Amino acid sequence: MILDVIQRSLQSPNRLVPVESLLGRADGGRMPHVDVSLLTAEMAETACRLCPTSALSLVHREEKELLCLDYGQCIGCGRCAELKAFSIAERLTCCGVSKQRLVQYFDPERATEVETELDIPKAAGREILSLMGRALNIRQLDAGSCNGCEAEITALTNPYYDLERFGIHFVASPKHADLLLVTGSVTRNMAVAVKQTYEAVPAPKLVVAVGACGCSGGIFATSPAVAGPVDKVIPVDAYIPGCPPTPAMLLTGILEVLRRPTKPGK
Amino acid sequence: MDPMPGENATTPTVVEVARLLQGPPENRARLVSLFGSIDSSLKRTMVHYILDVPGAGYRVLEDMMNGSVPSITPVSPAAAWYERELKDQYGVELFGHPDPRSLLLHENWPGNCHPMVDSTQAVPWADEHYEFLQVEGDGVCEVAVGPVHAGIIEPGHFRFSVVGDNVLFLELRHFYTHKGTERLFQGTPVSSGQMLAESVSGDNCFAHAVAYCQAIEEAHAVTAPPLAQLVRLIGLELERMVAHIADVGALSGDIAFMLPAAYCSRIKEDLLQTSVRVIGSRFWRGIAVPGGVTRDISPSAAEMLREAVMQASGEFAKMAAIMLDRPSVQSRFEAAGVLHHSVAGDLAVVGPVARASGIDADIRRDHPYGAYRGLNFEIPSLHYGDVLARTRVRIDEVACSAQLILDALTQLQAGPIRTEVPQDVAFEGFSAIESPRGELLYWVKGEAGMLTRCHIKSPSFQNWPALPHAVVGNVIADFPLINKSFNLSYSGCDR
């Protein structure tokens, strides 16, 4: 019978995750969380040594040695989580923000998180956001990723996350797009193509760098075959960390960019 | 046939390699990999050949390079890309190679730059020339697709020569995501190498990590504890299930049959979310490490996984049956993109693609490793070589993988999950596993806990050159479908 496929589909359970329980979730993303009260200077030093990228580093500021955690560089290897002060974060609040806000500073001696001056994210114009708020077209651009980010971006359209309910579509041509979702560290071989794609998107447009590679170059930052993170090649409006970012993190990031965190379509 | 014309005398090794690679298809050896390395003690560049000799298993042959290498491509077309890569990486001359254009390094690399030899970090931007083959004839035009593709796909370039919708010729140009991974491995501590391996091909990251770890263990002559091997097997088979379910769904989506596509993506997400609960990571990242694994599977987690796998494989099998029953689906899949048995053999194609073209090869059975030793299981294989055959092989493998996981879950017993990998020794070795895309091999060399060379033979690198042969003669509108049925990784190939 020709309708058997519909029957089968409708029999399957409804997996749609309400938006409230998605926003800010980071489980499965293996991003670290720092419990400052347990942090010691020694532990901070060990953590920096363990970190395969320089997501964890010690910086000198105002005569103090601070532990700097840059989510943009973290590839979620989970090594630091073996230390007492570190754990795997279940929530992450820094998706889809400016590059500065991906970074946190901790003072191991005072056991406090150091507030840094946050520059307000370059608001991409209220007008644009109101335009794109209810109908956004995304063009995904792989600038040299490992396919991990792509796998998770593809998952955004499945019946769990259903990106379409927010009025967000993926489109084929950059000329139809409003937002470029760029993954991967830009390789030398892709640099020209990335610039061309950016040019082919009609204004007003937004660019979001995805994943550790897109934000900072990640594990490939030092390779001579890599031209650099996305913002070295084209202007970037927002960043989504993770290696790869989970669909929940991606969704949080995209909605954060649109400043529309909790309004799903009817 | 003398494969190596020219003044450069052939070396005994190359003659031996050529001898093994020739002969009737059932007796000749299969080229597994070909790569270079620098021997620091001899201050010489070496070239390594890994062959799979029938009845004798893997065989490694080595030779010294004297600035030039006699090409074995005229004997075995499967070597073509390996030799071009060798030339790009080490700057050697190839003798007798029919197509010595650069492969990894595009126009922006200066012609004299060879990343594995040069130590410089800052490579100047250049504007070299690259020539595509032009098909002559009135009205023949080119359709250039990529590097940036529509949809959520990785970058790669396809140059079609067409008359209307009919594809006359297809030339690939990949390596847009070439990130110099093999170069980055040099100087990486053994204990961190698996992270780089996990970033070679994101959707097969556990297979890459396991292959790397096994190669390290092989090189150091240690074995992972049985429990770790079982966990690895579960992870590998789960990854295979996820990959194949996603592929079948995507194939359905490519012919705009959206219900099965959405259904399969839902099953895939079910499995990934179960992975988070079972092991803490959607793609099993950070689980495999040299010497074992970082996490155990608790009995309650094992029960959860068992139920999820049973449900997923049952639902998937039913939906796949409905899909393949549809005449409209059959008419799209049948006879589309046929990869002939002889072409697949000549190009040493591996994995589900090979098994759909009548090459009954699977590393899990032919060269068993880890927990696969002593197992006896069915390897699905078909000989039509079309999209339908590749889909069928994947559907059957999902059922087979589900069974393997269920069996392995019953054998889980408490025990150690990690053994120590000795430091302070020089090591060299390799290991191959069957990743969802086919034979994946890591060859490692180094000393004192530090890698000096790591070569990755990825199944995609091996299979990409076969794709054009399946596409020519079809209409260009069927290309995305054929390409999807191969489902090769760009990043895994480009590295």
Place this chain on the structure above:
Amino acid sequence: MTIALRLAQFVFLLLSAPLLLGAITRLKAILQRRRGASIWRPYAELGKLFRKEDLVPGSASWLFRAAPRLAFALTVTAVAFLPIVWSNGLLSFAGDFIVLVYLLAFARFLMMLGAFDGGSSFGGMGASREAMVSVLAEAPLVLSLVALAVAARAGSLTAIVAWTGAQDFFNISVVHVLAFAALTLVAIAETGRLPVDNPATHLELTMLHEAMVLEYSGPSLALIEWAQAIKLNLMIALLIALFAPWGIASGVTAGAILLSIGLYVVKLGIAIVAIAVLESCVAKLRMYAVPEIFGIAAALSILAIVFTLMMKR
């Protein structure tokens, strides 16, 4: 009063077109166990596109921008012939359905030229496939309309509709069944719906219509998408008007008009559900299987004509 009604139904057809698309997309999402986008999304999309940049390839001429605008105008004009809730179309004269068919052909002609002007292989590829579809679509479309016109002994759409409306509901003729089948097949192909074309594909190599518009952006794209939606609405309205006109208002009383509107919405709803279900149940055809659809449509419409002539004696 009647001219106002005629104008109102014309404007209604233009404005309701995006909603129709939204409803179909939403229904398909629900069948896939998703929630899907709001049915009002197409309006938000058009509003946004009208305020974006219009990118023009450097190699293109003014035709590149003129083509979608003129094509839009032609599609709009084609709608003017249709009666949906009021028995007269905005425009109506003898042989107007031929004009309708050829107005759509002109619109396609311009879009194909626009695609060529974009200068990419995809534009030419899309145009060449669209040419194949349009070449083959025209004959069955005209033939099935001719069959109805001959059956009704009428020269204009309005007159055909009036004649069909006057027939007994339970006395549907073979001609109608055949012509309906033929016209439905043509309508599916003409509007680029499954199984002929996938309106939601992301693969440029498999596209028919979409490949032609890859180069367009901003207001030009908005007009193309709107025109495409209008065309779908037109085809559905045409099918409803020709084969299920019962209840259409012909007197100027509020009751008749309300009833007519209500019935039309029900018929439209049935059409939307039918499209969504059909598109969920089938895979896209092979490129060269598309002509077979037209072959069937042409055969059906010829049969319809033969039956018409036999019936009359």
Place this chain on the structure above:
Amino acid sequence: MAGGISALLGILYALSESDLKRLLAYSSVENLGIIYLTIGAAMLCQKNGAPGFAALALLAALVHALNHAIFKNLLFLGAGAIQYKTHSLKLNELGGLWKTMPATGAFFLVGCVSIAGVPLFNGFIGEWMAFQSFLAGAQLSHPAPQLTLALSAGALALTGGLAAACFVNVFGTAFLGRPRRMQIEPETKMPLSMLVPLGALAAACLVIGVMPMVLIRPLWALVEGLIPGGNFESGAKIGSGIQMVTATVLIAALAAILIRTVVRYAPTWGCGLASLTGRMQYTATSFSKPVRTVFQPVYKASRKLEISPADKPYFPTAISYESTRTLHYEKLLYRPIVNTIMTIAQQLRRLQTGNIQWYLLYIFLALLCMFLFMRFR
């Protein structure tokens, strides 16, 4: 019937042709076919005692003949202009000509649109009248002519669709997009004497397309002389109908054009590829390929793909493609006609001096032939 077949085959051959002049010649075969088809309809109606319909059909034939004379001249002259500028008439080599010869391009476009037979241009008028006469004729009392006429409508529709595809191809490949591989002589400017007749003919196409009564009224008088008892009303409705459509289109187009837009020039999207070559565009041969595949039996094409070196299938160094079609239909049926038209085309090339009297003479001669034919009948 022969008219219908001839129209179909003519346009199918035209579609597969990539040489502009030969293409135009085949298209003339098509248009003659349409005219014969319509005259055939007139004869059928006359024989079955329906002079009113016969008159309408004959009128359609005359209108189309005259219109064809106008736009075909326009196209031949345009082709001459292209040859003058590029020394080539091979569509697979041309491209982007509108940039170099804007006026010729615009006039040629009018010709292409007219011959495609779409509303607002003169090519549509004759075809529309033909459709109307077929429709009216289908109400005759005998089933055989009824069926023939109804099916003629289908044949005409198919021909119309093919003609549209054919001339999209012509204009699209020659004038739009980017140049393929041709030499343009930048020095040569189109002389005014070449442009004026082109412009005049293009204007005629438009005027007749929008105000068909200009042409129909005088011809009606002639037809009335031939077949008395026709009815003029349906003809008159054509004029007002077209004008209503024109008004609606203009209003809608004006609204669409008045939308405020910010235009930016951006390169053609080449999937991120640095530069697109002239080869990366669909050629005329490629464009017509899907349609040709559908009508494969008509063409009986043989294709040849040569790969060299032959002993290394995996590493070709050169590939060449060749497709030839055996023109046995053509030899049998059309060679004489095509030859004649080619001769006329040759003559026309000589006529490019811009002497408008020659064109008028040609049109007049065509009409005269038509009348003589009708009388003779």
